[in-house]
Amino acid sequence: MEIPEKLLKPYSPSKTEGRIYELWEESGYFNPDNLPARHNEPFSIVLPPPNATGTLHIGGAIMTVIEDIMVRYKRMQGFKTLWLPGTDHAAIATNSKVEKIMQKEESKSRHDIGREAFVARVEKFVEENRGALKHQISRMGASLDWSREAFTFDEKRNVGVRTAFKRMYDAGLIYRGNRIVNWDPKGQTTISDDEIVYEERTARLYTFKYSKDFPIAISTTRPETKVGDTAVAVHPDDERYKQYVGKEYDLEFAGAKLHIKIVADEAVDPEFGTGALGVTPAHSQIDADIATRHKLPTIQVINEFAKMTDAAGPLIAGQKVLHAHEMVEDWLWGKGLLQPEDIKDIKQNIATAERTGGVIEPLPKLQWFVNVNKTIPERGDKTLKELMQDAVKVGGIKFLPERFENVYFNWINNLRDWCISRQIWYGHRIPVWYKGDELYVGVEAPEGGDWTQDDDTLDTWFSSGLWTFSTLGWPEETPDLKLYHPTDVLETGYDLIFFWVARMILMSQFLVGEVPFKTVYLHGLVRNDKGEKISKSLGGNVDPIEIADTWGTDALRMALIVGVGPGSDSKLSNEKLKAYKNFANKLWNMARFVMEHEASNAKFKTQNSKLIQELDEIVKDVTLDMDNYRFYLAAEKIYAFTWHEFADIYIEEAKKTGDPEKFCALHFAFCDLLKLLHPFMPFITEEIWQTMRGGKTILMIEEWPV
RNA sequence: GGGCGGUUAGCUCAGUUGGUAGAGCAUUGUCUUGACGUGACAAGGGUCAGAGGUUCGAAUCCUCUACCGCCCACCA
Numbered sequence: 001m002e003i004p005e006k007l008l009k010p011y012s013p014s015k016t017e018g019r020i021y022e023l024w025e026e027s028g029y030f031n032p033d034n035l036p037a038r039h040n041e042p043f044s045i046v047l048p049p050p051n052a053t054g055t056l057h058i059g060g061a062i063m064t065v066i067e068d069i070m071v072r073y074k075r076m077q078g079f080k081t082l083w084l085p086g087t088d089h090a091a092i093a094t095n096s097k098v099e100k101i102m103q104k105e106e107s108k109s110r111h112d113i114g115r116e117a118f119v120a121r122v123e124k125f126v127e128e129n130r131g132a133l134k135h136q137i138s139r140m141g142a143s144l145d146w147s148r149e150a151f152t153f154d155e156k157r158n159v160g161v162r163t164a165f166k167r168m169y170d171a172g173l174i175y176r177g178n179r180i181v182n183w184d185p186k187g188q189t190t191i192s193d194d195e196i197v198y199e200e201r202t203a204r205l206y207t208f209k210y211s212k213d214f215p216i217a218i219s220t221t222r223p224e225t226k227v228g229d230t231a232v233a234v235h236p237d238d239e240r241y242k243q244y245v246g247k248e249y250d251l252e253f254a255g256a257k258l259h260i261k262i263v264a265d266e267a268v269d270p271e272f273g274t275g276a277l278g279v280t281p282a283h284s285q286i287d288a289d290i291a292t293r294h295k296l297p298t299i300q301v302i303n304e305f306a307k308m309t310d311a312a313g314p315l316i317a318g319q320k321v322l323h324a325h326e327m328v329e330d331w332l333w334g335k336g337l338l339q340p341e342d343i344k345d346i347k348q349n350i351a352t353a354e355r356t357g358g359v360i361e362p363l364p365k366l367q368w369f370v371n372v373n374k375t376i377p378e379r380g381d382k383t384l385k386e387l388m389q390d391a392v393k394v395g396g397i398k399f400l401p402e403r404f405e406n407v408y409f410n411w412i413n414n415l416r417d418w419c420i421s422r423q424i425w426y427g428h429r430i431p432v433w434y435k436g437d438e439l440y441v442g443v444e445a446p447e448g449g450d451w452t453q454d455d456d457t458l459d460t461w462f463s464s465g466l467w468t469f470s471t472l473g474w475p476e477e478t479p480d481l482k483l484y485h486p487t488d489v490l491e492t493g494y495d496l497i498f499f500w501v502a503r504m505i506l507m508s509q510f511l512v513g514e515v516p517f518k519t520v521y522l523h524g525l526v527r528n529d530k531g532e533k534i535s536k537s538l539g540g541n542v543d544p545i546e547i548a549d550t551w552g553t554d555a556l557r558m559a560l561i562v563g564v565g566p567g568s569d570s571k572l573s574n575e576k577l578k579a580y581k582n583f584a585n586k587l588w589n590m591a592r593f594v595m596e597h598e599a600s601n602a603k604f605k606t607q608n609s610k611l612i613q614e615l616d617e618i619v620k621d622v623t624l625d626m627d628n629y630r631f632y633l634a635a636e637k638i639y640a641f642t643w644h645e646f647a648d649i650y651i652e653e654a655k656k657t658g659d660p661e662k663f664c665a666l667h668f669a670f671c672d673l674l675k676l677l678h679p680f681m682p683f684i685t686e687e688i689w690q691t692m693r694g695g696k697t698i699l700m701i702e703e704w705p706v
Numbered sequence: 707g708g709g710c711g712g713u714u715a716g717c718u719c720a721g722u723u724g725g726u727a728g729a730g731c732a733u734u735g736u737c738u739u740g741a742c743g744u745g746a747c748a749a750g751g752g753u754c755a756g757a758g759g760u761u762c763g764a765a766u767c768c769u770c771u772a773c774c775g776c777c778c779a780c781c782a
Binding site for chain 2: 007010011205218219220221222233267268269271272273277278279280284285286287288289290346348349403404406407410411414494495562563564565567568569570571573575576578579580581582583584585586588589590591592593594595596597624625628630632633636639640647648651652655
């Protein structure tokens with residue numbers, strides 16, 4: 001056989017990859033509707049939608065690669081394989097990113113340009129980014145069905161979100177309530193419990209009495225909030241304070257008039273500080289809980305701008321929280337209520353907002369919530385919490401690695417009602433309209449004038465939670481939805497268990513009445529040579545496209561996969577990339593050798609060939625690994641066999657003996673090895689296949705060897 | 707305060723149900739052999755964190771300890 005010119009030179013990814021991806025796209029086989037008839041049984045994965053804010057980072061690359069491996073494997077096995085792409089509008093992330101850009105470039109805030117102009121601006125930004133993102137995902141070799149591409153904020157998904165809201169509202173699972181929320185003064189919005197990042201800081205713990213006459217000393221790190229106190233709580237068994245429980249005191253503290261009741265509550269730790277807790281119901285979740293139990297009044301003394309309200313009293317009203325802190329401290333010194341020994345440094349976890357870094361200020365606010373503890377008659381009187389537990393306990397969802405199931409259950413046990421309304425502008429507007437005292441909830445705006453829609457938008461995870469079925473056409477009963485839902489595998493990073501995996505289970509269990517997926521494969525974080533976290537926010541950015549340019553996409557894929565089991569963090573090093581780049585070239589030369597020595601006329605008996613016997617073993621072994629999601633092992637095994645058995649032993653042997661039967665066996669085995677390798681190194685294997693077969697068939701849909 | 711993960715060759719990591727340790731890279735030596743020097747052959751290198759236990763036998767199971775890392779939690 002004549003050897004093409006290109007095989008005489010080293011393998012060139014840059015001259016190959018674009019052309020091969022086009023070949024695949026033109027074949028139409030990314031779309032399961034176009035697959036040959038043997039592809040019957042469905043297999044589906046939805047791509048975790050990358051944020052439309054930016055470029056593909058290394059975490060997005062590993063996600064893409066793992067899923068592409070699964071999908072290519074299943075497609076070759078004959079499944080009607082759908083891998084559905086999309087992007088996430090990532091409401092809060094995008095909103096704050098555009099705000100940052102505007103602040104930096106024009107020193108303007110979103111309030112300066114108004115809602116409409118701001119949203120238009122964000123949409124423009126998103127449109128520019130989405131195209132780039134698609135290109136980058138394709139560069140990884142992703143065999144995604146682009147004809148079904150979705151966006152969490154497109155019209156169809158919008159209908160899905162409004163429908164979900166309406167159905168949950170009608171079922172009493174969504175309610176509007178005045179409760180303590182996590183307020184981010186910097187981002188000017190509420191955030192959910194999961195969007196809080198705790199930072200350890202040293203804080204000063206002050207111990208003092210409200211006034212000379214008050215019998216009990218309290219401890220606090222935030223004296224300025226004490227103007228909002230309505231009680232002092234002690235442990236019921238605390239002998240020191242038993243005589244005071246039930247008594248009430250009127251006093252003046254830092255210019256504010258307080259009415260303090262002494263209450264006994266189990267939540268108080270008698271060992272901490274003085275064992276007495278000044279209860280500030282408006283600005284602490286635990287205090288709010290105590291206040292509810294003891295029917296205490298709530299006084300809001302801090303506003304949305306982290307300034308003291310008028311209720312804080314004339315001394316500090318209008319002051320910023322930090323300044324008020326100093327003023328109250330000064331007041332305490334001046335009144336002789338504080339001595340140097342009353343101030344201690346303690347370690348404290350301070351709550352900050354994930355996106356803006358702003359210090360969270362708990363505030364009472366009228367917001368929308370998802371009730372996770374309400375029983376649902378149409379779902380067997382279970383609560384959302386229980387439905388989420390059932391999905392894993394009896395619904396058959398398996399986590400990989402299994403240990404994350406405990407993490408999941410632990411999260412559910414601690415779950416409170418989910419605050420879903422946000423005061424940012426970019427996102428799904430809450431489908432609620434008001435007219436006077438009337439309230440209307442609907443998929444579309446109510447008929448007639450005078451209705452005003454709720455200003456708030458929904459938590460971005462509300463729409464992400466619908467992703468497995470909103471992408472398939474829900475709420476319509478589409479053929480796609482019937483065929484591909486529940487999806488087979490959900491593959492994502494373990495850091496998204498709470499944000500996303502749990503929310504998808506919640507939404508699917510209630511809205512569709514089934515689990516959203518059967519297996520959850522969780523990948524770890526990719527770190528650099530030094531073991532540091534590679535992330536956009538921390539700098540030290542590693543661009544997967546740059547790596548693919550330098551080493552070839554196939555080498556990058558192998559480097560990301562080999563030796564990296566689910567759930568474990570990994571390191572990406574140049575040594576590893578080099579090793580697999582070399583492997584690609586080795587494979588290239590094997591192809592040349594096999595083609596040069598093709599002995600198509602020779603007869604050979606496979607049962608007599610040791611190579612073929614060993615090949616059978618490796619096929620069985622690798623197939624078992626693939627079925628059990630051990631891609632890191634499968635890849636390594638094929639690599640080792642191809643190089644160190646097939647090439648080092650069998651090619652050398654054939655060279656020495658010149659036996660035509662041996663060359664024939666080589667040819668046969670090499671074709672199977674290309675198939676085994678294809679999910680991992682799709683570009684070079686397809687390129688070799690095309691060269692050997694003269695473009696007659698396409699490796700992507702060849703049958704997986706058995 | 708709970709929970710989880712890690713600790714195996716210089717480096718990065720495998721080791722699926724327990725049977726006297728493996729890979730890649732790195733190091734050293736040999737090979738200017740027409741598939742490939744991005745190669746081949748070969749060599750060196752580990753008391754599998756420590757202690758105890760179960761077992762005929764443990765890197766692998768159990769207990770404890772140490773260090774590193776992560777997650778969760780309403781100690782104000």
